[in-house]
Amino acid sequence: MTKTKAHSLFTEFDINLFKAGKHYRLYEKFGSHLITVDGVEGTYFAVWAPSAKSVSVIGDFNFWLEGEHHLNVRWDGSGIWEGFIPNIGKGTVYKYKIRSTNNDITTEKADPFARRCEHPPKTASEVWEDDYAWNDKKWMKNRKKNNALDAPFSVYEVHLGSWKKQVEEGRFLSYHELAEELVNYVSEMNFTHVEFMPIMEFPYDPSWGYQLTGYFAPTSRFGYPDEFKYLVDKFHEKGIGVLLDWVPSHFPSDDHGLGFFDGSHLYEHPDRRKGYHQDWKSLIFNYGRNEIKAFLISNAIFWLDQYHADGLRVDAVASMLFLDYSREEGEWEPNEFGGRENLDAINFIKEMNAAVYESFPDVQTIAEESTSFPKVSKPIYDGGLGFGMKWMMGWMHDTLDYFAKEPIYRKHHQNELTFSLNYAFTENFMLPLSHDEVVYGKKALVDKMPGDEWQKFANLRMLYSLMYTHPGTKLLFQGAEFGQTSEWDFDGSLDWHLLDYGVHKGAQNLVKDLNKLYKKEPALHEKQFSHEGFEWIDHGDHENSVMSYIRKGENEKDNIIVILNLTPVPRENYRIGLPKKGTLTPVFNSDDTKYNGTGNFKSKKLTSEKKVWNNREHSIELNLPPLGMIAYKYK
Template sequence: MALMTRQYSTVSQSDLDLITQAQHWNPYTILGPHPVTTSDGKKAWTVRAFLPEARKAGIVDLSKGEPGKLGPMEKTHADGFFEAVFPDRTGPFPYRLRIENHEGHSWESVDPYAFDPILTDFDLHLLGEGTHLRNYEKLGAHLITHQGFRGVLFGVWAPNAQRVSVVGNFNHWDGRRHPMRSRGATGIWEIFIPDLAEGEVYKFEIKSRNHGYTVQKTDPYGLASEMRPKTASVVWDIDRLSWGDKDWMARRTENQALDKPMAFYEVHLGSWKRKVEKENGFLGYRELAKDLVEYLDKTHFTHVELMPITEHPFDGSWGYQPVGYFAPTARHGTPDDFAFFVDYLHQHGYGVILDWVPAHFPSDVHGLGYFDGTHLYEHADPRLGEHRDWGTKIFNYGRPEVRNFLLGNALFWLDRYHIDGLRVDAVASMLYLDYSRNPGEWIPNIFGGNENLEAIDFLKQLNEICHREHPGILTMAEESTSWSGVSRPTYLGGLGFSLKWNMGWMNDTLRYIAKDPVHRKYEHGALTFSMIYAFTENFVLPLSHDEVVHGKKSILDKMPGDVWQKFANLRLLYGYMYGHPGKKLLFMGDEIAQWREWNHDESIDWHLLQWKDHQGVAQLVTDLNALYKSETALHQIDFDWQGYEWLELHDWENSVLAFLRRGKDPEEAIVVVCNFTPVVRYDYRVGVPAGGFYRELLNTDADIYNGSNVGNQGGVWAVREPHAGRPFHISLKVPPLGVLFLKAPKAGDPQSLS
């Protein structure tokens, strides 16, 4: 039977007004196919559509197959509400909408309001209680096939919204066109829009119950983003990402065990290398992958640690104020390109660590702040919800959905991009309610203390879940206080991180090394103090980006003295760092002795490598990495006294330190001697536990590093004469501002003595 036309609508005027004004809380109760009763009391079906761009519209009835039978729809509201009633139908049927606009162009489309919901009650339950670990598979934008049609499922959490719509180029950014289905008390909204494809740009337009506040937001779970300064999310299919890193993934747990060498090369992808001939200067992920692997092969670092590559609007935030938590920044390419980057490094034997930022987020209007017209992701009270130092918002860790957002995000990078670990930024700011606040500017916890109990619980849960779901990954804390047990298991009361940055060692060492050598003897304790707490945590020794910005000078320029002494001091610092217990981290540019501070808008100064001083430092870092990796005594026991023994710690007058590093095989031992003055120490005695020949493995003052080449001609023999409580001693020529690494003999070696 043909469809029925009439001069009345089966929809009330109030519902019509709510639909046409984009205020209806659940448009699925009005739009699409619905059973109705006609004016003569008969049962029928109606199809309703709001098509503000249409001059006229029709229904293509597909119940008998293609190409279908076209019938008209009646326009029952001047703003573009159309309806057709089918009195001979007893149930829904397949159809398409035929639309003709005011310019006379026509096309057919599948009605998004003809589809059933997709998110299950179980999904909604887990999302509501904050236990859906793969929430990113449900919320956001996902290319799927639903009821026989290919399209995009959109989902978003906005519990205080009156209406949420998907807007984009496909609907002229008109929030009236695709309002979403409310899934009730969970605060979840969803819609399946057929015929949309990868590459569509979109946002969520949210109209709040709060005084009609209306805003367009980037998708919190968006998998890709537009290139800044544009801020829309982009539909992307990450299910098709391909991987060739099976061997790396199989060996990762072994490669990243705490008794293995780890030398992290910290990189800001936007300024490691740039191309002046490109409009924005950025290299793509694929170019960067190949260039970085070639460089890592040369320098022998074990891992790349990436400063945040999550999408961020402001270059000057260096990525630490992200908006697109699930989107690799478009500055360097697509999600596929980033997956290639990780895969390529893995195939060549290098780990990839990602800086991750759960401590705060920016207040940009398109971001998470005031998301649905309320303080949804952040605390409402500024004493809890604002970082005044950074002008950012603090996550509400006590809200299950917010915790779930962050936990799901951490797992996302481990799940989908094979990331080998997360370095968690600004942990100290999470742990303390009074972090960088004056009295009266913070609220104590329920026990009256300054600990952020909700953040502490979140960090423990983060580490438990990440290590459970991905054994062998690393989690690292940038934690600048003396909080106890940061890298201890949660079942022992710790926070559960694998490693912690040793900010105390970094601050003390840089403050010491910046002093003129003549004054260093008065600061000797700054060097020895680190060993008081060296084994209380699993430490990384960081010389990071934070130490070469904001007027702090470059690492080289911190060094005292003339040009020769500056370079010698730098080589001394690196030698001491690689001898000291702890994993290693060096920021890009430090390895070539960059003179100026890091500038995120420019490449590091590769041209400096034409000069011998810079070549020497670069060669030293390369050789230190190689030595650190090859000698088990330098990396196997980083976190226990069994791997360390003082040989000389009291010689403050000469500013000399000497110590022994041991491997799991106690006979695997390296003697490290550091001279922090420019005075050559002749016949300097160091007590050693065994006799034999101590071979000089590395001398930071060697000619190949552009040093003065003061050394021991390959090594020295131990003398059977007690010194400093040990039965043997070696007599060394210790170079000025230099470090010696000497390999101790093993029992049974031809050059050993009993």
Template sequence: MMDSVEAISKFSDFDIGLFKAGKHYRLYEKFGAHVLNYGDYKGTYFAVWAPNAAAVSVIGNFNSWNRYAHPLYVRWDESGIWEGFIPHVELGEIYKYAIETQEGVLIEKGDPFALQWETPPKTASLVQTTWHEWQDQAWMEKRREKNALNTPMAVYEMHLGSWIRDPDKPDEHLNYRQIADKLVPYILECGFTHVEFMPVMEYPYGPSWGYQITGFFAPSSRFGSPQDLMYLIEQLHLHDIGVIFDWVPSHFPGDSHGLYEFDGTHMYEHADPKKGYHPDWNSYIFNYGRHEVRSFLISNALFWLDRYHVDALRVDAVASMLYLDYSRKEGEWIPNELGGRENLEAVSFLKEFNETVYQEYPDIQTIAEESTAWPGVSSPTFAGGLGFGMKWMMGWMNDTLAYFSEDPIYRKYIHGKITFSTVYAFAENFMLPLSHDEVVHGKRSLLNKMPGDRWQQFANLRLLYLYMYTHPGTKLLFMGGEFGQSSEWNFDQSLDWHLMQYAEHMGLFELVKGLNFFYRSEPALYEISFRSDGFRWIEAGDADKSVLVYQRKGIRSKDDLVIVLNMTPVFHENFRVGMPAGGRWEVVFNSDEVDYSGSGVSSFSVNTEAISWMNQAVSAELKLPPLGGLVLKRKQVG
């Protein structure tokens, strides 16, 4: 009878060689808990990496948490892997690893490769499976074109726990399936192309918003099972909506059941706190130079692309990975081998990560949240870049919010803030982010950043959104921004959906809907968005009037658009604008429409005149609305 752990291995010698070399990218197929049949018995195979442990065993309800009942066996090949098979342990069992350190101290750890964990504050792992009969093959076959750099990408960023809640149960989360049933029709109505979820991986501390992860291979049990999350993703895919996950390879918390000092030593993190401790987040930095850690992280990225059909990974806090002195004072960091501040091991890791995921899944995207001027973040690695598909345009975000937060009467003095972004707009494949980070911690909501009375606040925000959607780059808007959430984001409560009953908020919502569908329907706004030949200033220097005029160009000239933005509340009855070509031009979008709770001031169409203006051979006079913007397109003849 087989009634104790027996050494059965899922590892071949080839697997071990790849793992030691840091080149095994599917570790989730080997490590963790795997239910299988062995002879006449059904049970679970366990494997864990603990190279400095004196002993490892599996404990759980099935053995009354007795550390001596089911010991694991260390492999002979010095890989540091402990493994074994326990009969009769099936799906749903909770377990931990009991690890005896070399000093004789007993610690209990969750499984780094667990597919599910108990719901916090409980900390045990669950024997689970990622089996799911996917129905999204049609999406998977065409997602390459949906993720391509020459297609529109309008991203709705959201936090699962605070997007919407049952008004009768405001203290309870909706689960993945309930969210799916509400989110899919909402995104379809709004017109966003993708949804970005703030981290769904298991995390112990709610106020971290998911960015302090202990279960890298498990969706948070707060919202349901792995299959429940798969249902959410599948429903989005069935309706042609892409899914982006926030991925956090930059740090992890020091919770006793997590990765920190996993076998009593610094396995996943650097031993020296000058390299291994993150002062900003009271967390620990991965040792990117350790081969097994690189395999762990890259396997984790591939896991979500493989098992959960995720379409893109937005990589959090890349700047904190790239610089050894990030948020550190002199004497608090160790220079690299060349004497510099760059984290060469992290640079190498990020390049390998991007090369690997694009090789395995060429139809996905990786997006870097990188807040410095590191060169070539979205350039290919063969050209010396980091290899990301896109990069958040943090400079644009900071300058834009600073400009729009200023009273319009003073905007002429900071005119350069609103034009400077085009100096570097084509250095990277940029995504324009108005994310969760801009509406928390005393920063105010987007609406309340806007100056002026209530009408002007909404007009300013409508104008900001039109500027965003007509500026080169893909788009990202955090939940609540689409209807003008008036309070700061609170991770522990629902958005203020009741605001939708008010005309101004509903008008803003209609504007965002209109912009999403307009953006998706106008090739000039996305076809060559990352190239300088897709944009041209017509008037960038009119600081006194605070008016911007620019052209967005498509592959075909008939798709070209002219954008005119009036950044002050002054109505211009006859404002002359230089036009790139003669003929009749129609206003195809107006942020001041009555349907958007605007004043309704606009020209509907204009004919050009042979009057040279703004360095253009022809021009036209427009009715330019206060704190409003117009988009014009040349009417085609015939």
């Protein structure tokens, strides 16, 4: 039995920050690091295991024998075990074997800070270091403008394993292959950002990546860490931001993961009412423990620092905020004030957002939060949680419910479409049509629509047209852009062959042009989070199921007039009021033949009349296509 050489990357200041929960770059200290000690190359290991009585590094290099390389516990009560093992380097496979003071329980754990993990189903960690040379200096210098709240922000949500498969070999595309195919596709489609469903290492494919075991390691399914950096780099080269799904809400109980790490409830809350998620059969972090806060905030910072991510979409925030989330009476305990809010989790979220924006003021954090919890996307100094944006789940549910209705009944439900404007500016909302809406029997988006094939796709085009002219940023899940007709299959590939058919190619062309319009027209993004950016012309024409509104930019000359006909009945000589006299020039028509529309209602320049309508002195008469949106701006 040998003791590893005494060596440490920790200073006393590091330890004090760690204990206080304020060390936000723990990845520079914990884990495995290639270093040289007294002229000898090797690897330094450090792991937090305060309930351990011994910790060994085991791996191929010592035939997985526990007694060969013991780590040393620090003297300062931090619970950190560390040591230097000479003559092992990059690619070394290892785990920690931990003997606990708790009934002599023994665990074998992957390194919580590992930079690379074995390809699942293998579960060990790998010593890893790369010297990737970034080429995105231009993007990083300018990304504050691209990520700003008054900038166009349209997101293509991607599950890397199922976007496209290498058909002949029946395998995933690699990070390098995706850097060619996916990057070019997202650029061609005019999206401003891409969002990856979790790419951190996870053991179980059907979890879609939301049950993480390797928080600091991009999954090895698609290649190596430096190859993932190359993928991010290539997106930046095309002027496209990269958002990462981040999961601080729960983690799986796999034997090699964080659960019961050192024979104690180290990472998870010891009270099962706060430490176990019944829906997902997973464990919940102990947000009240300083070291756990430091671990999670360091993880958020890591992906922004080491992988140049441009933002984090934070998963399942609602489950963190409320002690009674998905729990029956008696299954939860109120907080110290008798409320249902998880005060520790709320404090953690605020600290995380504050730390992220302090170090990276040019990124965005985005909350997937489904409740009416106040001020999710408001500054912390204003009593908010500090996120940059929040998913607008209410808009998504109401809108999809409306579009599922037969057009003949829509006149009774127009308020489902207009209601979102009553609260649209209470948060910085992102409009999501995400993966969650096309699984588990919910059907593909186009299959939610009523009518024959033409009407289904016309409804889909209308849905997207409404989405892109409604205040807020946008998110669309892979396959939705061309009207994928089957539910999403995480184990399959998108049905790219559908683009051989006009209805699907038309939908794709529409999304491409809507992204272009959103980027080009200031009125669609400059005031997307302000009531000053939106004005109704008429939301009350229920009988005809027609809505009209104005989107406004900083300059009045940029304002856009939007009219939607939500039934398959064309509306000829339809009149709307205008904010002023002038000539209107068409900027978009969802009924165009290139979108597989009828092409029978071509947009043309129109001159206003001095005729009172919708309580406005000037108005215009126009022909509205069936299930179509047309948009104009003043010449």
